[in-house]
Amino acid sequence: MAATGTRLDLDGRPIKPMTICMIGAGGFIGSHLCEKVLFETPHKILALDVYNDKIKHLLEPETQTWADRIQFHRLNIKHDSRLEGLIKMADLTINLAAICTPADYNTRPLDTIYSNFIDALPVVKYCSENNKRLIHFSTCEVYGKTIGSYLPKDSPLRQDPSYYILKEDTSPCIFGSIEKQRWSYACAKQLIERLIYAEGAENGLEFTIVRPFNWIGPRMDFIPGIDGPSEGVPRVLACFSNNLLRRQPLKLVDGGQSQRTFVYIKDAIEAVLLMIENPARANGHIFNVGNPNNEVTVQQLAEMMTEVYSKVSGEPPLETATIDVSSKEFYGEGYDDSDKRIPDMTIINTQLGWNPKTSLWDLLESTLTYQHRTYAEAIKQAISKPVAS
Template identity: 40%
Template sequence: MNGPLQILCLGAGGFIGSHLVERLLHGGHEVTGLDTHDDKLAGVRAHPRFHWVPTDIADRSFDLDAAVAASGLVIDLIAYANPGLYVRMPREIFRLNFTENLRIAEACVLHGRRLIQFSSCEVYGKSLAGVAGDALKDPEDPRHATFSEETSPMIMGPVGKHRWIYASAKALLERVLHAYGLEDRLDYTIVRPFNFIGPRIDYLPSEQEGGLPRVFSYFMEALLTGGTLQLVDGGRQRRTYTYIDDAIDCLARIVDRPEAARRQIFNVGARGNEISIRGLAELMRDIYDARFRRPGQPRATLAEISGRDFYGEGYDDSDRRIPDIAKAQTLLGWQPKSTVRETVEWTMEYYVRGSRRAGRAAPCLNVP
């Protein structure tokens, strides 16, 4: 890194964005953060090198061109990232995740600015084993579910399973960035996160009526209330959970190593942390029982539910996703450190602490 940067962080108020802003400020950078909400940024709102812009990217009164032109680096995290929304509002998912993000990319092309674009591991779609099934001699071999940035095909479900509009929009945006890199020399990096979890990941369902947080938050609320951890389609799907601190370390390396990251796609995930959704539920319940459940508090139960009943018509899913992180290891010198148990337990501790403060959110970190 040559020195501090003027960074425009779009989607700064979200889970990943709030952690990334903290790390960027620690690194001496000047950060302008844009989002519709700032509750996860409480620890940095008064920081002299943080400039808050409370707006929606779709608000045309916000001068996106001027903001991009004034920055040396643009980091775009703007997206809807909850499966329930993919089923309920597919057009809106496409509008934000592709159309609005395309405007950001075009502004970076116009002004010659570097862009770090957050995509998703969902662009890989289904694994070979998930599609071929019994036709494979060894469907459980991890090779069939290990995804490489350079060689893996993207196998989406049918159009009628509109849950895939999120992954399709992300994949299309990636292809457009690649084209801009070829024809206009856009300096871009694409990040494909693999199931980041940690403090501030989501709200609990009871905190937002009609809300659709990710599975960890559903399970967390069931544990806190002695309710039921619902296992969609039996919880057979497998994921590799990555602790947010490990992920942010990789992202900071991408920021600080522009030459190594130029026009590259990086999987960011902890390939050794694979666990089924049922396994996640059982692990969370075991940890909660051992560390957090109070005498007399009812023990949460597990129950199976179909994807259609839980999410609605049009739901589909990826069976298994394991990241090949050789590129991040080689070009960035990055290696995740946290085990799946540590990742889950540290995140649970944050939510338990918050819930026991009379419903108040757990505090954000203060950045010096």
């Protein structure tokens, strides 16, 4: 499993072992990236996060062959004087830390803006001042709504890809009005992207910006009432998984007509490793990372997840598999939605030769198998417990 022999980059040069300061290493993406780096490369990780539940299996037992290559530091980057020292100890910093669940954007807009902009500022500053490379995680949401969404519903131009394909260097960022607080996240991410870009232009910061397009897979978010708050609202994969596990209808926000492209986390992590190990090809670039072939409406996602879950669990689907719910009822005041998200893949393909591989059906099958194995028993027990009076 561990890397042996000389590994070469895309241009045939030997890849030198490096130390990576990974901020937000204990989250969904961080946990998969830690696994990839430990299992397939000789690099070392300084893993920073407030939580480590999702990487516990990598931190213990200490007899594992990779144990001396990962060091966990429990810290909050908002207020911890160790941050600069850890960035200085590393060759590369990867910043994943963020509040990034839509249910928070309109209900906790201040926390969202602080987390995605203010808290990221020292990370950028320390990288720039200490001449350290930075890979910063932004979001596809910086594109906001498509140009096509503003055309009349029956306009033939809506079928023209130039009105909806999202391209790093040409598409505009189109957000709703200020009272639509949904866009607090996208706007904060956009400003930190602009700041990083400016640090590159004015002070020579070596940076790469990643825009994930709905990466999904095992360990994403939490199941309410099992390993997260009962009233919590995670992202759609965990919301629908929770409904399926509890045999409740899946809730379609505003009819579930928004469209998304989903990419399997394991495909996406391959792209991140290419960025890590090919700085000459990745520095100075903003990369869309998604799977344009996996587009569905949220309603179609619900239908497919229902079918796949029935297959992996052996339980028949509910007669009424989905119900409609208004966004106001589900998310509260100030919610708004991205209508359609198809990534243009030209830049990542040209620079890193990366392409996603896994179909939506296959990625749902492996992810829902994991959800069923991990949570079905706990849910059964939670449901059977008598409610305290």
